[in-house]
Amino acid sequence: MDKTAYFNDLMARTEELFYHELSDCVAWKTEFIGVDFIQSKDIRGGSPAEIIESCIREITAAGLIKGASYSIGGQEILLYLRIQECIHVPKEVKLLQGGIEPYNCPIVNMILDQLIEKLNFETTYLAELEVDPETNECMLKCAIFETADKIGNVCDWSDECRLIDEQDQWKTVKC
């Protein structure tokens, strides 16, 4: 039996139901999904980069993803993430097939949780989640706020992301 497929099917059904109940604010409700795993690990670091990399190493070592790259930009509010071959991609594909945009990424929930738990970040927000079933790759844009006064520091993230891509500012975590 393919247990991963089984659990992804359960998640897809549950997320479909959540979406049906809550529509577009559903993602606001799911931020704790996945945090039990990362909270069971000894994530350490004194900076966002160290925490993010420590999380990615643990998540990769557990076989939940094949790898991930990240970049922090946009006045240090944008966390741009590229995740390869996450075990939950089939769950996202199933949602897409049902006409629901994926909204709950347990992997990013883990990373954002540790920014809050270990560095006392004030708050975070998963702003965009794009899943490419062809390449098995997910692209995520998150807002991370170390302190409340960072709220409202705006810029154009499409420019930021383009620069990250063009200048190859991606940091790939070696595991």
Place this chain on the structure above:
Amino acid sequence: MQDILDVLTSRKSIRRYKPDPVPNEMIDKILEAARWAPTGENYQPWRFIVITDQETRDKIGDLSKLGSGKRMTAWYCLGTMQKRFEKIEDPEKRAEVLRFMYSGEVSEFCKQAPVIIAVIGDLKIGSVDVPYDLCAATENILLEAHSLGLGACWVHGPVAATRDAIKFKEILGIPTGMNEYKVICYVAIGWPKEQRKHPRPKYALEDLVYWEKFGNKERP
């Protein structure tokens, strides 16, 4: 029996309040209205916390500002916020409105409301209907406040995100377990400092109503 349509159609959300206190008799009437909302199998799962303490209102206002601010900062950075306000032609005014939104200031108005009523539900009492019952009670709060000449606003954002909902519960001493109480919203109430009688335009009925079957706009 009196037709309530005039009350319904003249109500709008009020976010600016005079500092004058709301008399206790009015608060009691508002709570009484909430108590008479429809409720599945008469479970009455709602509980209400009335907040007048300025320090508590400030904490709730700060939490509300943070919740809206984080989301709207991100939406602005993604370019989606700007589309919502394209119809404001004056670029300076549009920029100021946008700043008001993404700073989160749009959601801290409860600091100025003399009264806040948190609407919470006991999940162990209410069976399957808790969120629906609480929404019905909230609507009754809004309508009674309006009928008394007060202004009110239903605020859901700060308790919609799970982490923020926990913070909200902690501010008010509500048990934080996911199995106990659900906070559906709070309602900010006060004497209106803005015009009460210009609700925003609504869709025409023919845009909203189908007859007998979904999609059928022809009245039989």
